[in-house]
Amino acid sequence: MDVEKTDRSSDQVEDISAEKQSSHAGNLIMPASLAALGQEEYEKVGKRATLKMDMVIMPIMVIMYVLNYLDRQNIASAKLANITTDLDLSEVEYQTTVSILFVGYILMQVPSNMIVGKIKWPGVYICAGMAAWGVISTLMAVVHNYEGLLMARFFLGFVEAIFFPGALYFLSLFYNRKQFALRTAILYSGSQLGNAFGGLFAIGILNLDGVRGLAGWRWLFLVEGVITVGLAIPFACILPNSNKKIPTLTQLECEWVQYNFAADQGQEDDSGEVTALKGFMMAVTDPKTWMLMGVLYSVSTAFPLYNHS
Structure with a gap:
């Protein structure tokens, strides 16, 4: 017996926010073996x-x-x-x-x-x-x-x-x-x-x-x-x-x-529909990629100031 995902998903270990979970609540089906368990179990x-x-x-x-x-x-x-x-x-x-x-x-x-x-x-x-x-x-x-x-x-x-x-x-x-x-x-x-x-x-x-x-x-x-x-x-x-x-x-x-x-x-x-090349282009055209790269570059260039190994 398969049932739709219930509020049980909000109690997953170290899980994502309830808001994010609920946005997919109507689509995701919980396996019968898990649905049969009590909340505590x-x-x-x-x-x-x-x-x-x-x-x-x-x-x-x-x-x-x-x-x-x-x-x-x-x-x-x-x-x-x-x-x-x-x-x-x-x-x-x-x-x-x-x-x-x-x-x-x-x-x-x-x-x-x-x-x-x-x-x-x-x-x-x-x-x-x-x-x-x-x-x-x-x-x-x-x-x-x-x-x-x-x-x-x-x-x-x-x-x-x-x-x-x-x-x-x-x-x-x-x-x-x-x-x-x-x-x-x-x-x-x-x-x-x-x-x-x-x-x-x-x-x-x-x-x-x-x-x-x-x-x-x-x-x-x-x-x-x-x-x-x-x-x-x-x-x-x-x-x-x-x-x-x-x-x-x-x-x-x-x-x-x-x-x-x-x-x-x-x-x-739909990650399965994204080719490696398309994924690469999505990454290089995302401004956040370059912002994070700039942060990492700044941190890395500071290493020689205190690391002489």
Whole structure:
């Protein structure tokens, strides 16, 4: 028995406003399995489903972001371990290898998100990107000149661009807008953890300097790259690829997640009819996109004033 969505939807865990919910109340149909639940039991299912998703998805996302930052910023620790001397790099060449990463990052970020929005395995796609940047980071341990380091850093940025925008899209598949805001904040903490403890972790690895005839900075790239690749494989097996089947969730809980997602989107949502190109054009012609870009640019340009790593 299917019934129309009732006031029960306004009690969803971390849900959207009642006004937004009611605008689609005449269109969205609640699954019979959820409609048969009492109010208290319905709320318990929602809380339990959300908690289980958080326990599966969020720790993995945060760890991935930590490693994303470690593999990106370990070049600074490598400088302290005399990579510039070993590779005979001038200061300009070193700074170029630092900056070239963002060229690759910019080139891949938008196309990657257009891809991840169209494939059926977004979780596997993000983890594949993680494995790729781990491999490149590992290969940086065997570079012997400026050109090799420059090329490695460019492609490192190219594949690392898959993660953050892809992770935001991935989270949006499982959480409604209010839930998504909190999870985005939790995800972003991964970058700050990488900043906070990356240097300490690097110091420990750099103590391997001279072991098996390898310089400390080579050990740094090798160890952090291998860890990244090693974790990417199980993460790809654990992360769900849709809200229809989520590890540790029962069928009833998955139905709650799907209903929670549909209530937020509304039955009138036509995202399936929007092509990647049309979506891109909608974004670049939206004034809010450029306003937010300006804010982010201002924040990013202020980083060097207090961050010298």
